[in-house]
Amino acid sequence: MLVLLPPSEGKAPSGRGAPLKPESLSLPGLAGARQAVLDELVELCAADEEKAREVLGLSEGLRGEIAKNVELRTAGARPAGEIYTGVLYDALDLASLDAVAKRRAARSLLVFSGLWGAVRVTDRIPSYRCSMGVKLPGLGALGAHWRAPMAVVLPDAAGTGLVLDLRSSAYAAAWKPKGEVAERTASVRVLHAPTRKVVSHFNKATKGRIVRSLMESGAEPSGPAELAEALRDLGYVVETAGVAGAGKVRMLDVLVDEVH
Template sequence: MLVLLPPSEGKAPSGRGAPLKPETLSLPGLSEARRAVLDELTELCAADEEKAREVLGLSEGLRGEIAKNTELRTAGTRPAGEVYTGVLYDALDLASLDTAARRRAARSLLVFSGLWGAVRVTDRIPPYRCSMGVRLPGLGALGAHWRAPMAAAMPEAVGSGLVLDLRSSAYTAAWKPKGEVAERTASVRVLHAPTRKVVSHFNKATKGRIVRGLLESGAAPSGPAELVEALRDLGYEVEATAPSAAGRPWSLDVLVDEIH
């Protein structure tokens, strides 16, 4: 099983580890595309703070993030699973998993990123600010920039198993499963059961708990139908919609009564 996650805007401070070593990151086929984003992002942030703030969509209060982007090659790094600190990652709480579950996380979790394309939670990266929705002056929209390199790199990462897609819409622009891979992909929405509406904070937290539950249980569903059963075994109410045509993913709605 490969679980596709969005990153978080919230990031931990720079780590104490060695600076970034791009050649050590997973999915080495993305190296050239990563270098292009890293080069333009650091140059933009060093050359024109006001333009960088506009391009990155940062409020005045987040102006300090621009200076951090200028130091991406020299800042200390942490495992990506420690760098991302948003609601989903707080609920997932990788640090408190037992050894076996952490090993499963290292194998199965892939975090999409505007800067890195995608990384595993064990890859060491510095904190950064660059969402997939950014349009850099030279490279253009990052979702489009990543599309070709991700299409080339993802088949090996996906392998022959289930793909559990928990990404937000901005990150699905970088890679969409097609054909036979799509048929073993399940995308998940978390809905407030009484209203049948998505509530952002609640949605992210529940997705984090779902991933944690799967990692702790050691569940290894081979396809979307088996995933539905695994989630029900974990106590979730799940409504599944099988694809209406070949080459399309499954859609799963997880219904939860309480928003917390």
């Protein structure tokens, strides 16, 4: 099983660990594309703070994020699972998983990133600011920048099992499963049961809890139908949405009663 996650906008401090070693990151087929983004991002932030703030879409209060990007090559690095914070990652709470569940998370979880493309939660990275929606002056839109290398690397990373896609739309644009990979991919929406509407906060929190439940349970669903059954066994209310078809991702709706 491969679980595709969005990153968080807010991130924990880099800390005092050894600096980034780009060659140590998972998915080495993305190395060239990573280097291109890293080089331009560092140069932009070092050369022109105002332009960098505009390009990165940062408010005046987030100006300090630019200095963080300047130091990306020398800042301390920590496991990505410790760097990413926010509602989904708080609910997932990787640090409190038992040893077996942590090993499953290390194998199964892939976090998408405007800067790194995608990393595993054990990959050591510094804290940074660069969303997938950014359009760098030289490279252009990052979603488009990542599509070609992702199309080569991700099908192999997906293996032969379920792909659970929990990414937001900006990150989903960097890689869209196709063919038989799409047929064993499930995308999950979390809906408030009484209104059938998506609400951002509990959408993210519930997705975090779903991933935690799957890591703890040891479930290994082979496709969307098996995932729906596994989630029902874990106590979730699940409905299939849309129509399954050749080369299509299957949508599952998880219904929750309370907004929390």
